[in-house]
Amino acid sequence: MNRHDFEALDAHDPLRALKKQFVLPPGIIYLDGNSLGAQPFVTAERVRAVVEDEWGSGLIKSWNDAGWIDLPHRIGDKIGRLIGARPGEVVVADSTSLNAYKVLVAALAEVRERDPARRVIVSERSNFPTDLYIAQSVAQQHGCELRLVDAPENIPAALDASTAVLMLTEVNYRTGALHDMRELTADAHAAGAVVIWDLCHSAGAVEVDLHGADADFAIGCGYKYLNGGPGAPAFVWVHPRHVERFEQPLSGWLGHDAPFEFTPDYRPAAGVARYVCGTPAIISMAALECGVDTLLSAEPFGGMKALRAKSLQLTERFAALAESRCGSLGVRVVSPREPSRRGSQVCLALDAPLQEAGYAVVQALIARGVIGDFRAGDPGRLDAVPHILRFGFTPLYIGFSEVWDAVEQLHQVLSTEEWRAPRFALKGAVT
Numbered sequence: 001m002n003r004h005d006f007e008a009l010d011a012h013d014p015l016r017a018l019k020k021q022f023v024l025p026p027g028i029i030y031l032d033g034n035s036l037g038a039q040p041f042v043t044a045e046r047v048r049a050v051v052e053d054e055w056g057s058g059l060i061k062s063w064n065d066a067g068w069i070d071l072p073h074r075i076g077d078k079i080g081r082l083i084g085a086r087p088g089e090v091v092v093a094d095s096t097s098l099n100a101y102k103v104l105v106a107a108l109a110e111v112r113e114r115d116p117a118r119r120v121i122v123s124e125r126s127n128f129p130t131d132l133y134i135a136q137s138v139a140q141q142h143g144c145e146l147r148l149v150d151a152p153e154n155i156p157a158a159l160d161a162s163t164a165v166l167m168l169t170e171v172n173y174r175t176g177a178l179h180d181m182r183e184l185t186a187d188a189h190a191a192g193a194v195v196i197w198d199l200c201h202s203a204g205a206v207e208v209d210l211h212g213a214d215a216d217f218a219i220g221c222g223y224k225y226l227n228g229g230p231g232a233p234a235f236v237w238v239h240p241r242h243v244e245r246f247e248q249p250l251s252g253w254l255g256h257d258a259p260f261e262f263t264p265d266y267r268p269a270a271g272v273a274r275y276v277c278g279t280p281a282i283i284s285m286a287a288l289e290c291g292v293d294t295l296l297s298a299e300p301f302g303g304m305k306a307l308r309a310k311s312l313q314l315t316e317r318f319a320a321l322a323e324s325r326c327g328s329l330g331v332r333v334v335s336p337r338e339p340s341r342r343g344s345q346v347c348l349a350l351d352a353p354l355q356e357a358g359y360a361v362v363q364a365l366i367a368r369g370v371i372g373d374f375r376a377g378d379p380g381r382l383d384a385v386p387h388i389l390r391f392g393f394t395p396l397y398i399g400f401s402e403v404w405d406a407v408e409q410l411h412q413v414l415s416t417e418e419w420r421a422p423r424f425a426l427k428g429a430v431t
Contacts, residue, residue: 006317009400014301015310019397021294022227029402029409031372034173034201034345034392037227043290050286071285072276078292079226079235082304083199083218084209090237092285093276094250096200096221099236100134102248102275103217104165106238107194108142109246111164115192118164119144122193124152126385128173131198135167152177155184159191166193170208171201171343174375174388176315176335178206178343182213189214194242200224203235204295205311205344205394207304216242225344225394227291233284236275243271252277294396310395311344314403318391319346321407329414330354334386344393349377349386354414358387359431363424364413370406374431 010016022038024030030038054062063069076090083090093099104121111118121135125148132146139146149158152172159166166188171178181197188195194216202208204225210218216239222232247268253259255276257267268274298307319333330351336342350358362374372392378385391406413419 001321003401003404006400006404009313013310013399015298015306015395016399018294018297018301019399021297022397024397027369029370029398029406031370031391031393031398031402031406033227033394033397034205034224034343034390035373036223036230037204037225037291037394038397039229040227040290040294042293043229043287046286046290047283050283055282068280068282071282071289072280073273075285075289075292076235076272078289078296079203079220080237081299082208082226082292082295083203083220083237084211084213085218085237086211089240089243089272090235091272091275092222092233092235092288093280094234094278096198096219096234097130097134098250098277099219099234099275100131100167100196100198101138102250102277103196103219103236103238104135104138104167105142105249106242106246107165107196107217108138108144110242111192111194118162118192120160120162121146121165121167122155122158122163123148123167124155124169124172125150126172126174127167128169128198128200131167131169152179156187159188159193161192163188163191163193165196167196167198169198169201171206171345173201174390175347176201176343176345176390178336178341180340181208181215185213185215201343201345204292204304204307207308210237210239215239222288222291224392225295226288227294227396228288229284229291231284232288232291233281236272238272238275240271243274248275250277254279298396307395308344311393312339312342314393314395314398314400315342315344315346317400318393318403318407321403322346322348322410325407325411326414329411331410331414334388344395346391346393348389348391350389355382355387357419358389359427360419360421360424361410361413362389363426364419364421365406365409367424368409368413370409376431 054066072092075092080090196217199220203220218237222228255274375388377387
């Protein structure tokens with residue numbers, strides 16, 4: 001195939017018109033939506049209205065008049081449409097880390113009430129670090145053990161009579177590998193455990209059906225594929241069979257059944273509302289709602305099913321082109337090639353002698369207008385856990401021609417050894 005063939009795919013793409021929703025600088029190929037989604041055009045005006053009109057003129061009246069108090073549930077219902085949840089089951093609150101803590105403590109209480117001997121939390125060693133850090137903290141606080149599994153295929157064997165909770169990120173942040181949510185949830189239930197799913201790299205990127213998978217708990221962030229802006233609030237979902245059984249541990253005032261009674265004793269709100277903790281960040285929530293609405297704009301075109309189909313086409317073509325065009329230069333694809341096992345990103349590694357060049361290569365690409373990111377591997381085990389060049393594909397605003405152009409720029413960076421320029425080795429605080 002040549003670039004003309006990729007342009008033809010763009011011309012016949014029914015989702016192509018949705019790109020106009022986003023602020024994207026000219027000449028930039030943005031392949032980092034799996035870290036921070038692009039800004040919707042409407043966000044700036046919406047935030048301006050919140051700041052100048054609702055806050056500036058409405059002042060505290062806007063909690064009622066502008067519906068601020070309802071935002072966690074209104075946006076939660078919208079996110080629910082993207083992840084297979086029902087109305088009233090998802091709430092937007094706090095950060096992913098805080099929500100991970102809430103649901104992990106609640107999940108442990110759920111299981112250990114019926115079987116105190118269950119004291120093991122199972123996760124992947126390659127899970128996103130914040131999940132592991134929270135799990136380590138909870139395990140220490142509650143006298144439990146965190147058991148880490150090195151390979152995804154070994155997860156079922158790690159579940160036994162001692163397991164309380166299986167905690168996984170559905171799409172691996174390093175490799176883009178996609179877990180089978182339905183199958184692993186069934187494995188955990190068969191072992192007598194419950195499952196927490198982190199959807200940070202799933203929500204808005206792949207089709208998620210929490211009820212169809214019979215999941216127990218789910219959390220996720222709002223700033224990646226949901227396009228909610230840097231530091232956007234996170235969300236939490238709890239299956240109805242669990243939600244009323246236990247109080248979450250961060251029993252803040254807005255998770256109270258009647259917060260404006262201001263009683264000295266805590267009484268949890270009904271349903272998932274009890275998973276709210278403190279006062280919602282209204283300006284950030286307004287921006288998040290704009291981002292979520294960009295995903296919902298795809299519903300007339302087939303919604304998440306259509307977005308997922310385009311995502312798989314984009315990632316497959318990028319992977320195949322990277323191999324054919326850059327394989328001889330030391331590039332290999334480390335993301336799964338089987339569509340059902342791949343999220344919406346493609347991760348590349350560099351073979352020896354370029355194993356240590358990954359960061360500089362990404363910086364050289366960014367200088368050329370192709371924005372991806374770099375994730376460091378294990379320095380002592382680069383063959384097993386290599387440095388990663390990571391590229392996320394958001395089908396709302398990435399087209400097929402950009403796939404061709406991104407790989408061409410990668411070829412140029414490698415074939416000319418442009419990455420060797422000293423400026424590309426300089427590391428900032430964020431990589």
